[in-house]
Amino acid sequence: MPVGLPISGNTILFALVGDPVRQAMLPTLFNPMLAEQGVDAVMLPVHAPQDRFDEVMRGLQAIGNVAGIAVTVPHKSSALAYADEITPAAEAIGAINALRRNPDGTWTGDNFDGRGFVAGLAASDIDPAGLTVTLVGTGGAGSALAVALLDAGVGTLRLYDRDTTKATEVAARVEQRSHGTVRVTDTLNLTGADLVINATPLGMHVDDPLPFDPTGLEPHAVVADIIMKPDQTPVMKRARELGYMVHPGLHMLTNQLDCYRKFFSNTLSAVGSSENQV
């Protein structure tokens, strides 16, 4: 059972903000990393109910020994308001999942979902360069994946969302970032896709309909999901039954741990100096 360093008055805090937050894996995965590095810091689950998100964020940023804030569903877009500056990738995505306190007291935001997803593909020997990808769902996570997939050189990126306006907006934000082709489709187009990704929440609840039917995909096609719980979603089970390779959601998180670690590592000094010691 992994355990952390003992918590004392000196311990630095990182918060993961979500609603709900119980199911979130980041504290479980990140705390052993901190302990292993001998950093006197902890990553805490922070349940920020939607209607109290602003109070929670203002409170966390006012706490002197909070060094960083990770953000999960449904707060990734709202969290933008708490960043003084964001990276160009986060700008294109329109959402952040990480905020860090700088030595001057300002906060920088970034988004690692897409980079984590692409790194997860690489770890499974899938190179997205030149591929035809159908991305289903263009919310916060979908936008992040779109940006990272274009940055990784996909050939054609098809964006599909039940809400076509949303998909069109995401396309407008991301398409100047690459030479790949971005297409918004009114109907789901899986024809010739090398990689099909579920970036909708469909599959978290047992009664959810499938986000798409993988029947008839190319034999070499990969079906990926970004849902972490359950670790095998219904669409993945169906794809597996049909003989397709599947790529579960947990890869996106495990492969962004290192992004979080690097992003947060240079904030520790910012916090260490914030308190006037008696």
Added chain:
Amino acid sequence: MPVGLPISGNTILFALVGDPVRQAMLPTLFNPMLAEQGVDAVMLPVHAPQDRFDEVMRGLQAIGNVAGIAVTVPHKSSALAYADEITPAAEAIGAINALRRNPDGTWTGDNFDGRGFVAGLAASDIDPAGLTVTLVGTGGAGSALAVALLDAGVGTLRLYDRDTTKATEVAARVEQRSHGTVRVTDTLNLTGADLVINATPLGMHVDDPLPFDPTGLEPHAVVADIIMKPDQTPVMKRARELGYMVHPGLHMLTNQLDCYRKFFSNTLSAVGSSENQV
């Protein structure tokens, strides 16, 4: 090295709010207790700078999985504003050092400093009943000690503060609680005292003057301090050199751990039910 349970998305949070908070011992002492009881909860140091105290408190109370808040210097009086109800003892003290979330979402405040101090005396076989006590300093901690000492049956309680108005106010609040005599003294009166207590901050910094000179006390007199760092304050060193029994500040904290534990134990269900699980 004491370690806690691993922190996950399910972990319940307790916060200790102070400015500064680095020197605070509560997280170090309380977390092993939680771990020993198998409670999936942690006590965190929360640095709430004076000018951001309200933001921090509003934020903590908005967080769904914060079950309780412990409060230390200088926030014990300001924290009253965040309690929907307080105990009669806390009312008499005019300050709280603990806040708990109730199942209906309201917050109850209490103050364990005095009870911890008296329990610490008992653990050192000192029964305050009938004693003549000089209490030096009538701020938040001093008020708490005054209430608990009267509840424990002291014979005469002399209150001294550089600011006599403050001592007079405290006397007015506490004296209807007991049959003991409460006297506010304009000048420090150590004559015939069985117990003299430093409840001022004097002794935390190396350059501080002594809060009082223990020379000439009765041979059986005890000199107590409530300062925890350093563990031996200059006035205690001086008293020891003169042959008096001394009673260090850490006793007050270690003997209120059990109060905190009981006070917080019935809040865990209040928090467990606050989050709508997906």
